[in-house]
Amino acid sequence: MKTSVDKHAPKSKATIKDVAKLAGVSFKTVSRVINKEGTVGQELQEKVMQAVKALNYQPNLSARLLRGAASSIGFIYDNPNSNYVIDMQKGILGECRRQGYELVIHPCDSKAEDIIDEVLNMVDRSQVGGLVLTPPMSEMPEVLSALSKRKIPFVRILSGSQPPDKKGPCIFIDDRTAAHKITQYLIDLGHKSIAFLGGEEAHKSSIERLEGYKAALKANKIPLDKKLIIPGEYSFESGVKRTRQLLASNLKPTAVFACNDEIAAGTLFAARIQGVEVPQQLSIVGFEDSPFSRQAWPNLTTAQQPNTTIAERATGLLIDTIRAHRDVESEGFYPQLIVRDSTCPAPSKR
16 A cells, blocks of 8 residues: 655644654554554555655654653674674664664673673663664673663674573674684585684584584594694684795694684784695685675685674564563574685695
């Protein structure tokens, strides 16, 4: 059913009453539809949304705040990966704009002694309706407990093959299975000496990816060499440092599984400085499919993790939770292997 636009429709900024008049419903019905309360039939919802679009109606955030309803949400993060943070901000902001919310961005130090007070004070000061939490903040029980005690809605983005608990909705990313597939791919190319360059242990993703790597080696009866597992940070510099250390040793791996694309780009850089040919002498795999993977030469084989989409869905879950005043279902994402030019068969297979 189509709703025609009245030629006498107001030229000034449309109000909720203008939408109600055009759609032929009460303004309370319009409010219920916009706030997704789920008590309005499909046909009426379509009429209202057509009127909203025709009039280019934007919800009045000030009025919403006066009613005691949330007008903004918060994004809290502690992550050195600038590409990750930018993708998250883009996804969260896009969904906020679509649903008429403002975004408050709050970087922090998750290791700070007063981190809980900092988060709670930010919520009180900014009057946000809820929080999107990313690792490691989303994986800190003490933070989650403090938020739950204050009944502050939150949605977590975290690593795992399923929701870890019932503390609220989350977006879980199956890093372990993806890491298993990456390692299996390298093994299928004939690589048996595969180094693993991890990220910070405070991020569960590093642990999950390591477990996937170990499981693939075990499934193929390849002995685990702990010397090939080198902990570090999710950064380019850490990738360079550890790769230099690796190449200076007697281990001589034929492949490197880097825990993210920044580490992998650092590995590629260090290999070139040392005169090691990639992929002929050293195959390199990253994780996340960030700009680093596409801007490096050769382009990096990696696991695609759509961080912008993940952030959009997390924000959608949070807004649904705020409006419905109840928990909504969690959602899973499953990174997929993308093969590019930084990998090839092991020397023994050539």
